[in-house]
Amino acid sequence: MVARNPRYGDVVRSSFARQGLMAHLGAELTQVEPGSVEVRVRSRPELTQQHGFLHAGVTTSVVDSACGCAALSLMPAGSEVVSVEFKINLLAPARGHELVARGRVLRAGRTITVCQGDAYALTDEGEVHCATMTATMFRVEAPEPDGAA
Amino acid sequence: MVARNPRYGDVVRSSFARQGLMAHLGAELTQVEPGSVEVRVRSRPELTQQHGFLHAGVTTSVVDSACGCAALSLMPAGSEVVSVEFKINLLAPARGHELVARGRVLRAGRTITVCQGDAYALTDEGEVHCATMTATMFRVEAPEPDGAA
Amino acid sequence: MVARNPRYGDVVRSSFARQGLMAHLGAELTQVEPGSVEVRVRSRPELTQQHGFLHAGVTTSVVDSACGCAALSLMPAGSEVVSVEFKINLLAPARGHELVARGRVLRAGRTITVCQGDAYALTDEGEVHCATMTATMFRVEAPEPDGAA
Amino acid sequence: MVARNPRYGDVVRSSFARQGLMAHLGAELTQVEPGSVEVRVRSRPELTQQHGFLHAGVTTSVVDSACGCAALSLMPAGSEVVSVEFKINLLAPARGHELVARGRVLRAGRTITVCQGDAYALTDEGEVHCATMTATMFRVEAPEPDGAA
Numbered sequence A, B, C, D: 001m002v003a004r005n006p007r008y009g010d011v012v013r014s015s016f017a018r019q020g021l022m023a024h025l026g027a028e029l030t031q032v033e034p035g036s037v038e039v040r041v042r043s044r045p046e047l048t049q050q051h052g053f054l055h056a057g058v059t060t061s062v063v064d065s066a067c068g069c070a071a072l073s074l075m076p077a078g079s080e081v082v083s084v085e086f087k088i089n090l091l092a093p094a095r096g097h098e099l100v101a102r103g104r105v106l107r108a109g110r111t112i113t114v115c116q117g118d119a120y121a122l123t124d125e126g127e128v129h130c131a132t133m134t135a136t137m138f139r140v141e142a143p144e145p146d147g148a149a
Helices: A008-017 A020-025 A056-073 B008-017 B020-025 B056-073 C008-017 C020-025 C056-073 D008-017 D020-025 D056-073
Strands: A028-033 A036-042 A079-090 A098-108 A112-123 A126-141 B027-033 B036-042 B079-090 B098-108 B112-123 B126-141 C028-033 C036-042 C079-090 C098-108 C112-123 C126-141 D027-033 D036-042 D079-090 D098-108 D112-123 D126-141
Touching: A008 A028, A008 A056, A020 A056, A028 A056, A036 A056, A056 A079, A056 A098, A056 A112, A056 A126, A056 B056, A079 A112, A079 C079, A079 C126, A079 D126, A098 A126, A098 D126, A126 C079, A126 D079, A126 D098, A126 D126, B008 B027, B008 B056, B020 B027, B020 B056, B027 B056, B036 B056, B056 B079, B056 B098, B056 B112, B056 B126, B079 B112, B079 C126, B079 D079, B079 D126, B098 B126, B098 C126, B126 C079, B126 C098, B126 C126, B126 D079, C008 C028, C008 C056, C020 C056, C028 C056, C036 C056, C056 C079, C056 C098, C056 C112, C056 C126, C056 D056, C079 C112, C098 C126, D008 D027, D008 D056, D020 D027, D020 D056, D027 D056, D036 D056, D056 D079, D056 D098, D056 D112, D056 D126, D079 D112, D098 D126
Parallel strands: none
Antiparallel strands: A028 A036, A036 A098, A079 A126, A079 B079, A098 A112, A112 A126, B027 B036, B036 B098, B079 B126, B098 B112, B112 B126, C028 C036, C036 C098, C079 C126, C079 D079, C098 C112, C112 C126, D027 D036, D036 D098, D079 D126, D098 D112, D112 D126
């Protein structure tokens, strides 16, 4: 896949950095390629569900962000991205010390981009595939920065 | 809908209280009826996406928890609930000062319960329907408490 | 909900009539209101799955068509509709002599319309809610008819 | 992946053959491996949507059947499979002379199996990836055959 915006990396990192939730969860953007993004989050008690594993909402949040960033990486300059919908299947409990979310673009259209995302729990026994998502992302024209008009 | 466990309210409140993420997001369980649960979360900068609205991951987390609790409220004593999958459509930006998530059971089976969840943003102009979810929940036998065997 | 195109009924009926699959399944468009459409199909051996009930694919096909038609009914003249995605939960076996699918618009945007669809099996004991769908529909400009340019 | 039932091929072929809808659509089971199944259907006017491409309902029906058969291929003897839910993203119009649906198991549990399915349109220019599905399948004990009790 080829990025149309040569500054796609800066655009994605800036968008991720403005997501207050990612900082609140302690999630980090660890890889950005055209059409492919990785986000990681470390397990801690504030992120759990009732059995002590990572809450499905945490898994979903970071996979959604990875998918949105993957979509954004292929969009022309001046674009922003919003989630239209996503569906996630939780394949295994998200136990372990860290969760790795990977989002990649399946199809990039003019307004709609479809992504697949997967989450892997890093345990002492290796990576466990714990969730898979498909997401529909929508491109919106970014508002002009102040003074640009 | 009729609860099979007369202590369903305690079971649901205890399950919600053990979800570390709910406290971390500042979400509160505000209503529990058989097959129907309400969760609320106030907007704040730690919960936003890149445009300053509530992150889709927050909306999803609280609607998922509302659905899981609604499913649990109809299960027999000694049950726990895990999410198998869910899908959410984001209908409008989650702006406003508070988000109300409502989960209700569509069909309660022996092992599988299907729920519908909706999220409403409370704004100065009134409630805005900002997301709708369908979720599949799975019943698991709770492990015996310590010493019970 | 208010139709922007006063000829919405003709537009929907014409779109449905051009869907070869609907005739092949024996499905009929039985109601068209702005933002709300009903489709019915009678049970017969050609439409079954391996246990003799209506195949999930039939249920999905008619609910998808009902949702697409509901979305189309609110679009301006000169629009066509395509399905971006849908998700269906199968709540109960589709037994009985007839299936009624109802689609309605949850949110109509300029390019994206989100619909909810439900299917009910008509049995000797009454209506059984057997499936629920959420669908994302996309508006495309219809090509000009021959000679119009 | 390893089949627990050495007769998995017969079980899958028999289940597919009893699906009246597959014959009505002209779909054929073209490959059965443990945890992986292929179904094909040729394009014809009876299977179209309003623009002359294969109807999303046809694509969904054959991908759902491929996923259900893939799930069944890994189940122990005496099992049957029903669809709990599925979600499909339609990536491109299903044009071309034939559609190939491939279903494979992502995770096989004791009662729940999660599958991924994909559909490819065969055109003169090659394969086009036109849809992707995730599906949740449920295992039920098959009723004893007549006289077995």
